[in-house]
Amino acid sequence: MSQEFPEAIVRLDTFSSAVWYRGKRGRYLIEGSKCGNCGELFFPPRAGLLCPACLERKMEPHRCAEGGVVVAQALDDMGFPAWGYGDDLPRHMVVVRLDDNVHVMGDVVDVGPGEEVAAGLRVRAVLRKHRREDTGAWAYGFRFVRDTKGEKGGS
Amino acid sequence: MAPRVGIVGIGHCRFGNSSDYDLVDVIAYSANDALQDAGGLELRKQVDQVFVGNMAAGMFNHVTSAASALVSRMDMEPVPAELIENGPASGASAIRMGYMAIASGMADVVLVAAGEVMRSVSGWEATNIVATMSHTEAEYNMGLTLPGFAGMFTRLYMEKYGMTERDLALVAVKDHANGALNKYSHVQIPVTIDAIADGESANVVNNYVAEPLRMYSTCPISDGSAAVILVNMDSPKAKLFRKKAIRIAGMGAATDTHCVHNRKDPLVLDAVRLSSQMAYKMAGIGPADISFAELHDAFVIFELLNSEEVGFFERGKSFIGVRNHETEIGGRIPINTSGGLKAKGHPVGATGVSQVVELVRQLRGEAEEGRQVKDPKYGMAVNFGGFGNNVITTILAKD
Numbered sequence: 327m328s329q330e331f332p333e334a335i336v337r338l339d340t341f342s343s344a345v346w347y348r349g350k351r352g353r354y355l356i357e358g359s360k361c362g363n364c365g366e367l368f369f370p371p372r373a374g375l376l377c378p379a380c381l382e383r384k385m386e387p388h389r390c391a392e393g394g395v396v397v398a399q400a401l402d403d404m405g406f407p408a409w410g411y412g413d414d415l416p417r418h419m420v421v422v423r424l425d426d427n428v429h430v431m432g433d434v435v436d437v438g439p440g441e442e443v444a445a446g447l448r449v450r451a452v453l454r455k456h457r458r459e460d461t462g463a464w465a466y467g468f469r470f471v472r473d474t475k476g477e478k479g480g481s
Numbered sequence: 482m483a484p485r486v487g488i489v490g491i492g493h494c495r496f497g498n499s500s501d502y503d504l505v506d507v508i509a510y511s512a513n514d515a516l517q518d519a520g521g522l523e524l525r526k527q528v529d530q531v532f533v534g535n536m537a538a539g540m541f542n543h544v545t546s547a548a549s550a551l552v553s554r555m556d557m558e559p560v561p562a563e564l565i566e567n568g569p570a571s572g573a574s575a576i577r578m579g580y581m582a583i584a585s586g587m588a589d590v591v592l593v594a595a596g597e598v599m600r601s602v603s604g605w606e607a608t609n610i611v612a613t614m615s616h617t618e619a620e621y622n623m624g625l626t627l628p629g630f631a632g633m634f635t636r637l638y639m640e641k642y643g644m645t646e647r648d649l650a651l652v653a654v655k656d657h658a659n660g661a662l663n664k665y666s667h668v669q670i671p672v673t674i675d676a677i678a679d680g681e682s683a684n685v686v687n688n689y690v691a692e693p694l695r696m697y698s699t700c701p702i703s704d705g706s707a708a709v710i711l712v713n714m715d716s717p718k719a720k721l722f723r724k725k726a727i728r729i730a731g732m733g734a735a736t737d738t739h740c741v742h743n744r745k746d747p748l749v750l751d752a753v754r755l756s757s758q759m760a761y762k763m764a765g766i767g768p769a770d771i772s773f774a775e776l777h778d779a780f781v782i783f784e785l786l787n788s789e790e791v792g793f794f795e796r797g798k799s800f801i802g803v804r805n806h807e808t809e810i811g812g813r814i815p816i817n818t819s820g821g822l823k824a825k826g827h828p829v830g831a832t833g834v835s836q837v838v839e840l841v842r843q844l845r846g847e848a849e850e851g852r853q854v855k856d857p858k859y860g861m862a863v864n865f866g867g868f869g870n871n872v873i874t875t876i877l878a879k880d
Contacts, residue, residue, distance in 0.1 A: 349618050370619040370740065398747065400632025401692035408624035409609045419629040419691070421742045429742035431623050445640065456624065467622070 351387070353467035356451055358428060360388035369428045391425035392451040393473060396434070399443050410457025410465075418443040422470060434470045441472065448473040483584040485714040487726025488877070490519025491838045492594075496667040496705035496826030500600040504542045505550040508533065508596035508706045512555060515592065515708035520723045525555060527721055528710075529588035531562035534575035534595030535830035540610045541599055551594065568614045569779070570866025571595060572707065572833025573873035577732055579711045589716040595835075596706030597828035607702050611829060614867050616740045628699060630741060630868055631780035632691030637748055638782060639693060642797035646693055650678035651803050652781040653697040653823055659810065660820020662852040665835075667703045667826030698781045703826025707834040709841070727841045730766070730859065731876035733759025741868055752872040753790035753863060760874040761792075764859070768792030771876070772857035773815040773843060775836040777865040778822050787863050788816055791874070810852050818843060818852055836862035837875055844879040 351357040351371075358369030361377040362384030369390055376383050402408070403416035411417065418434040420443065434443050435454060449470040456465045492514025499507050516522050533548040544550070548562040567574035572595040579591035599607045608626050615621045615630075638644055654674050660666040677687040677697045687695045712719050714726050735755035738744055744751075761767055768791060776791075778784035785799040793814050794802050802808060808816040819825045819839040822832060840860035842848045862875045 349622070352618055353622065368743075370616060398633040398637050400629050400636055400694065401689070402626065402629040402632065403689050403692060408612065408626045408629075411624045414624075416692075417624065417629075419625055419633065421633060421747070431620050431625055431740070431742050433624065445637075456622075 354453060356390040356392065356424070356430065356468050358388050358390050359385040362386045367426060367428050369430050390428045390430070394422040394424035394430075394449060394470075396420045396443065396445055396447040396449060397423050397429070399445060401443075420449070420470065422449055432468065432470050434472065436471045443472075484586075484716070485728055486580050486583045486711055487714045487719075487728045488709050488837070488841050489712050489719075489722040489724050489726050490515040490517075490710035491841050492516070492518060492708040493665045493835060493838045494706050495665050496703040496828060496835075498600050499598055499704035502598070504535075504538050504544050504596060504598045505547055505554050507598055507704065508535075508547065508551055508594050508708070509554045511596065511706040511708040512551065512592060512594040515594070515710050518724065519710045520721065524721060525557050525592075527718060528557060528560050528590050528592045530579070530582050530591045531557065531560055532575040532578045532582075532591065532593045533562065533564045534571035534593070534834060535564060536566060536568055536571050536597060537610050537613075537829070538597070540613075541597065541607070542601055566830075567871060568866035569611075569777070569827070569829040570833055570864045570871055570873050571830040572835065573837070573862070573864035573875060574833065574866070576709065576711070576834060576837055576875065577734060577873055580729055580732055583711060583713045589713040589718045591711040592708065593711060593834060594706065594708035595831045595833065597830040598704045599702050599828060600704050604702055619740050619742070627868065628691040628694055628780070631699070631782055632694040634747060634786070635694050635698070635780070635782045638785070641748065642800070644785075644800045646695065647674070647678045648800040648803060649695070649698045649781050650674055650687070652778075652784055652800075653677060655803065655809055656778065656781070656784075656817050656821045656823040659818050659852050660824020662849045663820050663825060664849065666820045666824050667701055667705075668820070668824045672697065694780060694782075700779045700822040700827040703828045705826060705828040705831050705835070707831050707838045709834060709837055724845075727844050728878045728880050729875065730878035731760035731762070731764030731874075733757060733761075733763065733874045735759065735872055737870040737872075739867070739870055748786065750786055750790050750869045750872070752869060753787055753874075756872045756874040757791040757861075757863065760861070760876045764876045764878065766859060766876070771814065771859050771861045773818050773854045774861040774863070775819060775821065775839050776816055776863045777832070777836075778817060779827055779865065781823060783865065783869075784816060784821065784823075788814075791861065791863060810854060815854050818848065818854060833862070833864035833873065836864060837877070840875070840877045844877055
């Protein structure tokens with residue numbers, strides 16, 4: 327199989343397309359949870375769980391904002407890329423504070439030469455390919471691009 | 482009044498590459514050493530309980546139920562045995578369970594052995610397996626590995642407090658100087674600041690792993706094991722052991738949010754602070770009483786953050802202390818006298834017990850010449866499980 331696909335292929339049997347598919351609302355839409363009682367927002371979603379702020383169990387789906395600001399960044403350039411991201415190095419791993427004040431982990435893509443990714447950069451979420459499963463199926467999810475004026479929409 | 486719990490035997494193998502050996506044999510090696518150290522292999526029949534610390538043998542070695550295998554391998558049946566898994570804090574957790582077993586009165590002598598054989602898989606897979614402890618949906622699936630996390634922490638710290646990459650290298654130089662003297666450490670070669678920060682080829686020798694984190698800011702992937710024997714110092718069985726017990730004066734444990742991005746300030750490691758406060762309170766001492774410490778430095782930024790959270794330095798000042806040689810042997814508060822995870826190695830499940838073995842060696846005065854702390858009274862170990870979200874602090878005292 328590794329001849330068919332140039333990128334690193336998953337070899338461990340602990341993860342599957344089905345797992346990715348089940349979490350699709352979180353990964354396609356950045357859908358987290360909102361407490362129906364006190365309005366606290368959460369990502370990842372806490373569906374069916376107690377709200378740690380008010381101890382009510384009234385979680386509702388909540389689509390998080392798509393724009394945000396980078397608050398932490400590291401350029402992952404190690405010899406051991408994260409599983410399935412072999413051809414994708416180096417990657418700008420970031421924590422983004424979305425405009426509704428929810429923090430999410432992610433990476434910034436489409437960074438051209440000489441362009442800097444650092445805390446304070448405005449980014450917005452786009453739907454992109456993530457990695458290829460051992461079945462050959464592509465997993466999609468949100469990633470971030472620089473939110474500069476005049477840039478076209480996501481792919 | 483809980484009984485006093487002491488450590489009467491220690492065992493440790495040299496960390497490094499043991500991937501030719503069976504995981505259970507690697508753990509049994511240290512467990513046997515601990516029994517020999519305590520007075521002889523026949524003492525294994527006095528053991529009331531075995532706890533084995535291990536993080537991911539199921540994935541690394543295709544082995545599960547290592548505790549049952551270990552008692553059989555060591556001819557210790559029918560002693561009760563359990564496997565304790567708490568990520569990279571599995572070792573410290575196993576010791577904590579041993580303490581609890583003795584404090585509850587269910588056991589008087591407990592063998593705690595921990596080990597990990599990680600080099601049975603490629604470095605790439607090992608990184609992937611360790612990364613499975615992050616949040617599946619929000620962290621792991623975004624393609625984040627632990628060096629990526631640590632790189633973010635390092636960047637935030639550098640921007641907030643004005644630390645430079647050279648300061649990180651200074652910590653590594655100090656750790657490797659200690660590790661070079663430790664007969665158990667994986668990397669026994671000292672490094673110079675010239676080689677990894679100042680010199681012309683430093684960029685090649687010490688390349689980026691997750692910028693601004695470099696190779697010498699990161700622990701190696703190691704195999705190894707360590708073991709201790711805990712005993713109720715107030716029971717008649719304590720007299721069977723020839724070594725003077727080193728008392729567990731304090732233990733604390735605390736947890737934090739699973740997702741790092743859910744913390745209010747990622748540079749504040751609440752779990753470290755709370756667990757150390759718990760341990761200080763139990764021991765009836767404060768940070769100034771600690772003679773030396775083993776802090777979990779899978780990435781050197783953690784050594785700095787931990788030393789601030791446990792109270793050795795003010796927030797944002799620890800790297801200044803490193804510049805002033807305060808954390809070296811003979812300094813104000815020697816940190817990672819064994820070489821730490823950085824030089825000694827980090828077989829994830831074994832690390833917690835390995836740190837405690839180092840405390841015992843120092844408190845007994847058995848450390849190698851050149852890295853023995855002068856007349857220590859209290860030693861402290863901080864063991865991380867997860868990314869700062871499950872922390873166990875142990876304080877040992879020489880009475």
